[in-house]
Amino acid sequence: MSIQLQPEVQPVQQTQVQPLWTRKHLLGLEDLSADEINRILDDAERFRLQTQDGRKLSVLSGTTTANLFFENSTRTRTSFSLAARRLGGDVIDFSASTSSVSKGETIIDTAKTIEAMHAHAIVVRHHTPGTPHLLSQNLRCSVINAGDGPHEHPTQGLLDIFTIRQHRQKVAGLTVALVGDIAHSRTARSNIWGLKKLGAHVIVCGPATLVSKKWETLGVEVSYSLDEILPRCDVLNLLRIQFERQQTRPFPSVREYVHLYAMNMARLRRAKDDILIMAPGPINRGVELTPDVADGPHSVILDQVTNGLYIRMAVLHLCIGAGKRGEA
Amino acid sequence: MSIQLQPEVQPVQQTQVQPLWTRKHLLGLEDLSADEINRILDDAERFRLQTQDGRKLSVLSGTTTANLFFENSTRTRTSFSLAARRLGGDVIDFSASTSSVSKGETIIDTAKTIEAMHAHAIVVRHHTPGTPHLLSQNLRCSVINAGDGPHEHPTQGLLDIFTIRQHRQKVAGLTVALVGDIAHSRTARSNIWGLKKLGAHVIVCGPATLVSKKWETLGVEVSYSLDEILPRCDVLNLLRIQFERQQTRPFPSVREYVHLYAMNMARLRRAKDDILIMAPGPINRGVELTPDVADGPHSVILDQVTNGLYIRMAVLHLCIGAGKRGEA
Amino acid sequence: MSIQLQPEVQPVQQTQVQPLWTRKHLLGLEDLSADEINRILDDAERFRLQTQDGRKLSVLSGTTTANLFFENSTRTRTSFSLAARRLGGDVIDFSASTSSVSKGETIIDTAKTIEAMHAHAIVVRHHTPGTPHLLSQNLRCSVINAGDGPHEHPTQGLLDIFTIRQHRQKVAGLTVALVGDIAHSRTARSNIWGLKKLGAHVIVCGPATLVSKKWETLGVEVSYSLDEILPRCDVLNLLRIQFERQQTRPFPSVREYVHLYAMNMARLRRAKDDILIMAPGPINRGVELTPDVADGPHSVILDQVTNGLYIRMAVLHLCIGAGKRGEA
Numbered sequence: 001m002s003i004q005l006q007p008e009v010q011p012v013q014q015t016q017v018q019p020l021w022t023r024k025h026l027l028g029l030e031d032l033s034a035d036e037i038n039r040i041l042d043d044a045e046r047f048r049l050q051t052q053d054g055r056k057l058s059v060l061s062g063t064t065t066a067n068l069f070f071e072n073s074t075r076t077r078t079s080f081s082l083a084a085r086r087l088g089g090d091v092i093d094f095s096a097s098t099s100s101v102s103k104g105e106t107i108i109d110t111a112k113t114i115e116a117m118h119a120h121a122i123v124v125r126h127h128t129p130g131t132p133h134l135l136s137q138n139l140r141c142s143v144i145n146a147g148d149g150p151h152e153h154p155t156q157g158l159l160d161i162f163t164i165r166q167h168r169q170k171v172a173g174l175t176v177a178l179v180g181d182i183a184h185s186r187t188a189r190s191n192i193w194g195l196k197k198l199g200a201h202v203i204v205c206g207p208a209t210l211v212s213k214k215w216e217t218l219g220v221e222v223s224y225s226l227d228e229i230l231p232r233c234d235v236l237n238l239l240r241i242q243f244e245r246q247q248t249r250p251f252p253s254v255r256e257y258v259h260l261y262a263m264n265m266a267r268l269r270r271a272k273d274d275i276l277i278m279a280p281g282p283i284n285r286g287v288e289l290t291p292d293v294a295d296g297p298h299s300v301i302l303d304q305v306t307n308g309l310y311i312r313m314a315v316l317h318l319c320i321g322a323g324k325r326g327e328a
Numbered sequence: 329m330s331i332q333l334q335p336e337v338q339p340v341q342q343t344q345v346q347p348l349w350t351r352k353h354l355l356g357l358e359d360l361s362a363d364e365i366n367r368i369l370d371d372a373e374r375f376r377l378q379t380q381d382g383r384k385l386s387v388l389s390g391t392t393t394a395n396l397f398f399e400n401s402t403r404t405r406t407s408f409s410l411a412a413r414r415l416g417g418d419v420i421d422f423s424a425s426t427s428s429v430s431k432g433e434t435i436i437d438t439a440k441t442i443e444a445m446h447a448h449a450i451v452v453r454h455h456t457p458g459t460p461h462l463l464s465q466n467l468r469c470s471v472i473n474a475g476d477g478p479h480e481h482p483t484q485g486l487l488d489i490f491t492i493r494q495h496r497q498k499v500a501g502l503t504v505a506l507v508g509d510i511a512h513s514r515t516a517r518s519n520i521w522g523l524k525k526l527g528a529h530v531i532v533c534g535p536a537t538l539v540s541k542k543w544e545t546l547g548v549e550v551s552y553s554l555d556e557i558l559p560r561c562d563v564l565n566l567l568r569i570q571f572e573r574q575q576t577r578p579f580p581s582v583r584e585y586v587h588l589y590a591m592n593m594a595r596l597r598r599a600k601d602d603i604l605i606m607a608p609g610p611i612n613r614g615v616e617l618t619p620d621v622a623d624g625p626h627s628v629i630l631d632q633v634t635n636g637l638y639i640r641m642a643v644l645h646l647c648i649g650a651g652k653r654g655e656a
Numbered sequence: 657m658s659i660q661l662q663p664e665v666q667p668v669q670q671t672q673v674q675p676l677w678t679r680k681h682l683l684g685l686e687d688l689s690a691d692e693i694n695r696i697l698d699d700a701e702r703f704r705l706q707t708q709d710g711r712k713l714s715v716l717s718g719t720t721t722a723n724l725f726f727e728n729s730t731r732t733r734t735s736f737s738l739a740a741r742r743l744g745g746d747v748i749d750f751s752a753s754t755s756s757v758s759k760g761e762t763i764i765d766t767a768k769t770i771e772a773m774h775a776h777a778i779v780v781r782h783h784t785p786g787t788p789h790l791l792s793q794n795l796r797c798s799v800i801n802a803g804d805g806p807h808e809h810p811t812q813g814l815l816d817i818f819t820i821r822q823h824r825q826k827v828a829g830l831t832v833a834l835v836g837d838i839a840h841s842r843t844a845r846s847n848i849w850g851l852k853k854l855g856a857h858v859i860v861c862g863p864a865t866l867v868s869k870k871w872e873t874l875g876v877e878v879s880y881s882l883d884e885i886l887p888r889c890d891v892l893n894l895l896r897i898q899f900e901r902q903q904t905r906p907f908p909s910v911r912e913y914v915h916l917y918a919m920n921m922a923r924l925r926r927a928k929d930d931i932l933i934m935a936p937g938p939i940n941r942g943v944e945l946t947p948d949v950a951d952g953p954h955s956v957i958l959d960q961v962t963n964g965l966y967i968r969m970a971v972l973h974l975c976i977g978a979g980k981r982g983e984a
Contacts, residue, residue: 389712390709390710390711390712391710392710392738418738418741418742420734420737420738422730422734423730432899432938432940433937433938433939433940434941437937437938437939437941438938440958441731441937441938441958441961443958444958444959444961444962445734445735445738445961445962445964445965446708446710446738446962446965448710
């Protein structure tokens with residue numbers, strides 16, 4: 001991390017908007033084309049180069065991004081806030097516990113009220129799949145999906161893919177395994193759709209209670225043995241076991257899970273020399289991976305966090321810009 | 329909503345302060361003259377023209393506005409925050425649950441502590457009527473009432489009146505009915521005082537348990553039948569039934585209330601062609617009004633939200649400016 | 657308080673960094689030299705002169721300060737936020753209740769995640785002594801201790817000493833009594849270390865259950881009678897009785913405590929004519945001191961609050977600057 005005190009004042013300059021991007025909303029990666037995904041990744045890379053020294057840009061000045069989170073998430077919410085502010089935009093936060101939704105207001109009315117305060121983008125997280133889609137059909141401002149139940153979490157998928165591309169200079173042809181709680185994971189879905197479109201081979205791997213054979217219909221390989229697939233993998237994305245979400249335990253014991261699926265030094269030695277270890281976080285040390293792997297040279301977990309800023313800059317800039325031009 | 333990416337930099341220019349305004353605090357509309365109310369409305373209109381494209385002004389730069397809310401209200405708090413920030417001011421948020429008040433500190437000491445951090449205005453919401461008045465007597469900075477129990481909510485009254493003036497180009501001579509829960513409504517009180525001063529005819533209408541004859545002493549018409557007064561009304565302001573506030577139900581059933589007082593399409597057909605439908609929100613769809621009315625062409629509910637920004641810009645600018653000039 | 661609307665734009669100017677300061681972290685006053693403490697006080701005085709009219713500086717532009725508070729404290733958190741923002745820095749807030757720590761993440765991982773979002777300083781409050789030290793050993797960004805259990809609260813100690821110096825033009829040779837709950841007070845510890853280094857005579861005074869003889873090993877006088885030491889004191893710092901913290905009551909009754917240790921007008925008459933009355937707040941009126949003393953001419957309690965801003969400006973600027981230069 002490079003610290004830049006007192007950067008020179010950034011001249012207000014028109015970002016050249018390429019003709020490709022026409023979406024006002026980002027609802028999921030399932031709908032995007034490979035070109036659209038690459039456009040986001042390219043823009044994110046450009047923002048990385050421009051802002052990694054702490055410099056603020058002004059391409060979103062005069063805009064307001066509203067966070068409307070019905071599930072707690074300091075991490076994702078803060079990432080969106082910082083992304084907007086570092087592009088010169090303003091940010092407002094709404095949370096379920098204090099908002100009018102607790103007074104019986106519908107979520108559409110809440111969102112329309114936020115829009116009426118001149119919000120240009122609403123970043124929404126909700127436990128019900130499809131909530132962002134519902135809002136997008138009822139609002140004129142941009143809607144960004146920050147997680148809709150177990151369905152999609154597109155900016156997480158994009159930052160994961162961006163991190164892979166950053167370390168491998170490509171995505172096509174790589175073998176990427178998503179390990180663990182596939183069933184409850186919106187991160188898994190967004191990764192699968194995004195990675196497949198860019199030409200990666202995707203494996204989902206975990207206990208049978210969390211990994212269904214039906215995933216094969218998405219063109220994904222299904223495995224129940226990490227040890228079996230490990231030697232072939234270029235990237236492991238170790239999904240979080242969401243203890244706080246599951247009503248019933250989907251495996252006999254944490255110890256059993258760790259024995260079969262935790263990434264540890266012994267497994268790392270049987271992996272490719274340049275394997276990337278990813279995890280969307282927050283991680284359970286000792287569950288999805290051991291501390292020596294989490295803190296070791298193969299781990300790019302903190303790069304994922306940093307890259308989340310650049311991805312969200314790109315997404316906010318593209319979608320708000322499309323809204324400005326009157327795109328649907 | 330017009331989106332303005334990268335507005336041109338706003339030159340710092342001295343707003344010409346007309347001699348009329350001398351108040352450091354805004355505690356309620358009961359105390360204001362018609363001239364003072366019109367001054368706020370005129371300034372709000374000026375700020376609307378200057379900022380509706382997303383442009384930020386700098387007339388409050390170097391000032392800090394503190395939100396001190398003892399009741400949850402994302403909507404009003406956010407509106408004040410955005411108003412201050414769009415005029416270049418800084419904002420800090422205090423909430424009752426995390427503030428020192430929970431450690432036994434008096435509210436005056438809490439407010440003085442905030443003032444000592446160089447706050448120029450404290451925006452206060454409290455369930456006890458008169459709290460803003462108490463603070464104004466003990467602080468040197470501006471105090472803005474954002475709702476004191478069932479007493480007053482002056483910026484809500486002002487934004488309602490502003491919205492009427494915006495759509496009718498006048499207030500005097502109009503017939504405005506406040507419908508519903510008059511007894512518990514600070515919005516009703518602020519509207520009554522403001523509308524009467526500007527020459528409107530005001531009707532309060534609702535079940536006898538929520539509308540007392542004593543309102544006539546304020547020069548207001550009292551009615552228990554919406555159907556009876558409807559043909560004469562230019563504006564209906566449908567006050568929220570605050571289910572979360574009432575200990576006992578003030579009417580036999582919600583169905584009974586809806587039957588007698590909900591605004592629906594059948595009633596709309598018997599109203600004036602250009603009737604304005606207002607509601608302070610958050611609305612209970614199907615209670616105060618039906619969805620087709622809420623979303624129909626007569627509804628200006630979302631205009632009210634947007635106008636709240638401009639009213640709060642005007643109020644903060646006038647009151648902080650008066651404090652700067654040493655006004656009482 | 658002077659209100660400055662529309663200050664002239666502050667030219668970006670390089671603050672001349674004196675060679676003395678080499679610390680990236682501020683963990684406590686125990687570790688600092690007298691020179692280092694004086695450097696912070698001098699910088700705070702400079703920031704006071706530059707910003708007391710509401711002017712914002714830009715010496716921290718391009719930096720992000722993150723508040724990571726595991727105990728509620730609107731007051732301290734807001735003071736740090738305003739300090740950073742008035743120097744042009746950005747601020748993000750994390751709280752224990754909504755952060756990933758509640759999902760089983762370790763505090764080091766939480767802090768590393770914040771750092772990965774390009775935070776340059778993490779301001780941490782935690783109930784466990786040593787938490788800031790732990791983080792400082794695991795992060796590359798600056799760590800500022802905002803209170804670690806009963807151990808230290810260095811910026812509180814600094815702002816207390818700054819306030820004394822402001823009113824007495826010196827610290828050396830003064831007699832300063834810390835009165836009340838010494839045992840649980842991080843403020844007491846930070847004051848003792850700071851005041852001793854600058855040459856003050858320090859007395860700790862309170863009931864034997866809250867004041868141990870072992871304090872004498874720090875070169876501090878121990879007293880159980882406020883009345884006995886009162887005539888000799890130049891400064892009384894009345895520590896808060898933290899009713900919310902103590903499992904068992906450390907004195908027979910509040911009335912007993914008030915009788916022996918509360919500062920009241922009768923006691924004030926037997927004190928030096930120019931005695932300073934301080935309290936870190938939030939104060940319990942009628943417990944540590946009576947209202948007439950709290951609001952009287954000897955009280956500098958609100959000056960302490962204001963000075964907290966300048967101290968935190970100085971600390972953030974020095975530590976972030978040291979981090980930028982690659983200091984340890």
